[in-house]
Amino acid sequence: MHLVADAGLFLRPVVYLRQEIKMRSSLIGKIEKAKRYAQERDRVTFSGFTAVFRGENDSHKISYANKKWHCTCNFFSQWEICSHTMALQQILGDMLPREALASPMETQPAEK
Numbered sequence: 079m080h081l082v083a084d085a086g087l088f089l090r091p092v093v094y095l096r097q098e099i100k101m102r103s104s105l106i107g108k109i110e111k112a113k114r115y116a117q118e119r120d121r122v123t124f125s126g127f128t129a130v131f132r133g134e135n136d137s138h139k140i141s142y143a144n145k146k147w148h149c150t151c152n153f154f155s156q157w158e159i160c161s162h163t164m165a166l167q168q169i170l171g172d173m174l175p176r177e178a179l180a181s182p183m184e185t186q187p188a189e190k
Contacts, residue, residue, distance in 0.1 A: 122173045131162040138162050145177050158182040 126143040
């Protein structure tokens with residue numbers, strides 16, 4: 079290991095400089111990979127999450143877990159679907175599992 083000196087002052091070892099350059103190039107590679115992954119949205123499928131949706135009148139907590147949606151708005155409590163969950167279905171699209179894209183109306187048998 080060689081020490082780099084300038085005007086009689088000892089600076090950090092050259093080995094550290096090489097390691098720092100290696101770390102930066104590794105990070106650059108990861109950033110490039112992340113950009114590519116971000117374009118390939120089919121790589122991601124949500125199995126569950128929680129979000130806050132700012133509606134026109136209030137904010138609502140929305141979640142998707144165990145193959146079911148939930149929203150704290152009054153409409154959802156009656157219909158098991160609402161504008162907030164439908165908006166997230168559109169925003170997340172193919173990143174949701176198939177059952178998360180179906181409305182409760184589509185999954186229930188028709189009345190006789």
